[in-house]
Amino acid sequence: MHTRIAIIGAGFAGLGAAIRLRRRGHDDFVIFERAGELGGTWRDNAYPGCACDVPSQVYSFSFALNPAWSSTYSPQAEIWAYLRECAERFGVRPAIRFGTEVRQAAWDAAEARWRIATSRGEWTADVLIAAGGPLNEPVIPKLPGLETFRGEAFHSSRWDHGVRLAGRRVAVIGTGASAIQIVPAIQPAAGRVTLFQRTPAWVVARGERPLRAWERRMYRSVPGAQRLARTLVYWRTEATVIAFLRPALMRFAQRAAVRNLRRGVKDPALRAKLSPQYRMGCKRILKSDDYYPALARDNVDVVTDPIAEIRPHAVVTRDGTEHPADVIVFGTGFRVTDLPITERIRGRDGRSLAEHWQGSPKAYRGTTVAGFPNLFLLLGPNTGLGHNSVVLMIEAQIAYVLSALDTMRRKGLRAVEPRPEAQARFVAALDKRTATTVWMTGGCSSWYIDATGRNSTMWPGSSWAYRLRLRRFDPAAYREVTA
Ligand code: NAP
Secondary structure, three states: OEEEEEEEOOOHHHHHHHHHHHHOOOOOEEEEOOOOOOOOHHHHOOOOOOEOOOOHHHOOOOOOOOOOOOEOOOEHHHHHHHHHHHHHHOOOHHHEEOOOOEEEEEEEOOOOEEEEEEOOEEEEEEEEEEOOOOOOOEOOOOOOOHHHOOOEEEEHHHOOOOOOOEOOEEEEEOOOOOHHHHHHHHOOOEOEEEEEOOOOOOEEOOOOOEOOHHHHHHHHHOOOHHHHHHHHHHHHHHOOHHHHHOHHHHHHHHHHHHHHHHHHOOOHHHHHHOOOOOOOOOOOOEEOOOHHHHHOOOOEEEEOOOEEEEEOOEEEEOOOOEEEOOEEEEOOOEOOOOOHHHHOEEOOOOOEHHHHHOOOOOOEOOOEEOOEOOEEEOOOOOOEOOOOOHHHHHHHHHHHHHHHHHHHHHHOEEEEEEOHHHHHHHHHHHHHHHOOOHHHHOOOOOOOEOOOOOEOOEOOOOHHHHHHHOOOOOHHHEEEEEO
């Protein structure tokens, strides 16, 4: 079967692309979704306490503001429902092929189209939009003895809701954005929570509050009210990017985080364990009002000794202590810089993205890749944000794809592919900007940095600058293949 445009993934990015394509008059597209429902990360991450740590006003499509958010930070269930509603409202659900996994997508130079092998048959497409998302392949560390564990063990993004936690001993491994939401949510019911921390995180107060009924009424009925609220939240949030680019400024935010720790934790020994020794922002800055208070409760232990092995009923640390556990929760993150999908997409020379990248993803404007005609990566290399909503980045990229499709139509092009020298220039400028950011100089190790020591994950600038840059397709940077 043939389609003009194939989209991989029905999460925020894939749905956004489909909706904007439809509104621009493109009807010939298909979305391949390996799961049985849409929603991507907001479908998969259903752990207790899961919510967005980016303000709800900026965590929606700009063309579909949501007056129904219940809070200044939306819970997972609401975001997932919002995505399902958007798919219905904009009529893109019928374009989704559920239960269809893309096994391989290879560029056929003779035909100038993508050959796509899925778990449900072969397709061809002129244009491929890869929107699989960076946070979908869970990492579970290979701890010695893990296979001998007699209790239940699962990853935060694969939460087993059938497992009872009340009164039981739960080991939580990791202290990233996921784990710090899980711990306060399970602490009240659990018998004991043992939190295994490798590196403490910087945690600032979230200052969450419910959105009042009158606010929701106003967003619904006063034209422009929610747009204005969004604009204010956007610029307040956007302004913080400066500290990521000029790390000395992080001092001020660090002071607020230290105050937050002092407020939440009175015990000096626990405080010392929770005090980071690197510059704030080097890893994701976490926002929580209930993490520190939860750690201060009697049924919670924070263990900083490294994990040595797992035994049938315990996690054992290197100092030899056995920490009894009935359940292990892995809040240990995702494969990001070596995404499995990159092994499945093959370019003009038959080599995969992974083979081209050799552990260090590089793209032109985070979206297109030399050697891969008519391929657009949503949330590709260097499109992550530490300070604002990635939905803004997704929408900037979608505008670029639409502009590219317009250009192709106008000029009668079969294919466009960034020139290697344009990509190399873009990446060199990006690396230069990155060198002085907090991600490179902050003195931590993080998954933002790839195996070769490059930041291939975060955008070293404002979301505004990115959006301006991607507003229009720039044919001069591209090789064009005519019909
Ligand atoms: P993460 O940020 O990668 O955190 C993983 C945690 O596991 C870290 O604390 C890490 O310690 C620890 N860890 C990894 N391997 C370990 C091992 N072998 N032994 C002990 N500890 C180990 O993962 P995440 O918390 O799932 O978050 C991933 C990303 O998802 C976030 O950065 C964010 O972009 C997104 N997220 C967003 C929200 C939201 O509200 N918007 C919520 C959750 C997640 P080290 O620090 O020492 O490496």
